[in-house]
Amino acid sequence: MLTGKHILLIIGGGIAAFKSLDLIRRLRERGALVTPVLSKAGEAFVTPLSVSALAGTKVYGDLFDLTDEAEMGHIRLSRVADLVVVAPATADLMAKMAGGLANDLASTLLLATDTPVLIAPAMNVRMWDHPATQRNLATLRNDGVDVVGPNSGDMACGEFGPGRMADPLEIVAAIAARLTTGPLVGKRILVTSGPTHEPIDPVRYIANRSSGAQGTAIAQALASLGAEVIFVTGPADVAPPEGVEVIRVQTAQEMLGAVEDALPVDAGVFAAAVADWRVADASDRKLKKSKDVMPRLEFAENPDILRQVAQAAENRPRLVIGFAAETHDVIENATAKRLRKGCDWIVANDVSTGSGVMGGTENTVIVIDDKGCENWPKMSKTEVAKRLADRISQALA
Incomplete structure (x- = not known):
């Protein structure tokens, strides 16, 4: 750049x-x-x-x-x-x-x-x-x-x-x-990416298979169009993009704090695969194996970052975009999620076993908004990001 x-x-x-x-x-x-x-x-x-x-x-x-x-x-x-x-x-x-x-x-x-x-x-x-x-x-x-x-x-x-x-x-x-030109110059956009790691003890955690590749590509594509990008990422497998402000977090609660600190923004793209639950009382010592007793883990619900931002009375971005990683009934589940969360768009994809999306280089997405569904053909995650960035620039124009 x-x-x-x-x-x-x-x-x-x-x-x-x-x-x-x-x-x-x-x-x-x-x-x-x-x-x-x-x-x-x-x-x-x-x-x-x-x-x-x-x-x-x-x-x-x-x-x-x-x-x-x-x-x-x-x-x-x-x-x-x-x-x-x-x-x-x-x-x-x-x-x-x-x-x-x-x-x-x-x-x-x-x-x-x-x-x-x-x-x-x-x-x-x-x-x-x-x-x-x-x-x-x-x-x-x-x-x-x-x-x-x-x-x-x-x-x-x-x-x-x-x-x-x-x-x-x-x-x-x-x-x-400052030196980038493009249709998103002057726009401030928040992108979340990667998984979150919810600790069980100092050496174990709950996570998912997200690599952070799609969120990273989206942040890079938005920056290339001139946007000021605040990139909040969990512990991803890929390096963060160039030309953006990078904020690294581990847990869902840390991600929520970073998101709230970044507001207000013109648009929020919530591509992170945030863990739905965390261990209520994570141990500060490594849990030891015992032949007689299995450790009992009590779970607590993590904050719903997308819903909190989309339904906020103050500092709600003009455009809020969520992601839905589904394994079945993709359109039905993603449509229901968009309405439940209150976001403007949902980018849905099939991450079932054998799809190759989680950790892969390609993606097939469906963009759902209040006008219906838009099916995109299979393409690289970089191309998905560029197409989504173009759509965002048109919406914010």
């Missing part, structure tokens, strides 16, 4: 600058061209040599480099990129951007550019919470600057809270979303 895209990466001064090295590697893996600008403060944390080696090109740092400035280098650098990324964006850099200062190469580039800008803030939690930083953040957002992060967590200074720079893959996803 980033092949041939030109990223001007400004590396600010902070301990999070070491993450910029991994960010460069991740961007180049995806075909992006990276031109790095290393601030003087940034040089205290990463070396120009390491940045240059990973980027495969020259590192810029001096505003008054005579060779480059003879060609107005700071103007050229600020205009040729598809996106300017500031990572880490320190409190000082954000203040310079908001105030229009230009006393070094990084701030001069940011003032001289007409290219879209994405920042990944990183600083101490008190600095982030300070009214001055929040005023600067509001100014930058009003100026059209995109922001990814910061995340909460332990700080290098020993404190805890918001201020950690977003992880490199999160920044890559934000970059891809």
Whole structure:
């Protein structure tokens, strides 16, 4: 998704600058061209040599480099990129951007550019919470600057809270979303995928045969059409897609929490095969075999994520899509499920023994809505995903 895209990466001064090295590697893996600008403060944390080696090109740092400035280098650098990324964006850099200062190469580039800008803030939690930083953040957002992060967590200074720079893959996803064009640009879509694992004890769990392949393909197809995708996945067999925000969970209750945190969204695609039940009192110790006594497991019903979202009084997506994996009476059971859950569409398929759907590469689905049934021929899960993504884009147009 980033092949041939030109990223001007400004590396600010902070301990999070070491993450910029991994960010460069991740961007180049995806075909992006990276031109790095290393601030003087940034040089205290990463070396120009390491940045240059990973980027495969020259590192810029001096505003008054005579060779480059003879060609107005700071103007050229600020205009040729598809996106300017500031990572880490320190409190000082954000203040310079908001105030229009230009006393070094990084701030001069940011003032001289007409290219879209994405920042990944990183600083101490008190600095982030300070009214001055929040005023600067509001100014930058009003100026059209995109922001990814910061995340909460332990700080290098020993404190805890918001201020950690977003992880490199999160920044890559934000970059891809900013540079992607398509009919779903500006749309925020939630996709759940994979199985859930409901613990019995620390080493055993209840699960199903879902590989997560179909949900992953759907998330990728939606992202390729320009959507901002929040991908909530259980422990799937396949790697998560590129260019999306990935939230990993284990249990149905964790998945529900992640879904609620992601709302509001324009559409929700609930492709996850969520376990219907969990062990009511999972053991914190491994259950031991006994010749005389079999362990007795008491079950509790898991939350019905699809129904809760589809029937919500607030933050209900415009389009809610459920999935029905059936072994018999597919259309009848799936139609009843759509009405019972309150979702707009149900994507039904036959997962009976011998169908090859669970864990396979192909699928045969029936899309059911209030107008009836639409039978799709057997095709790869990637093609199913593309066709469904096109249908979603038409519905949200």
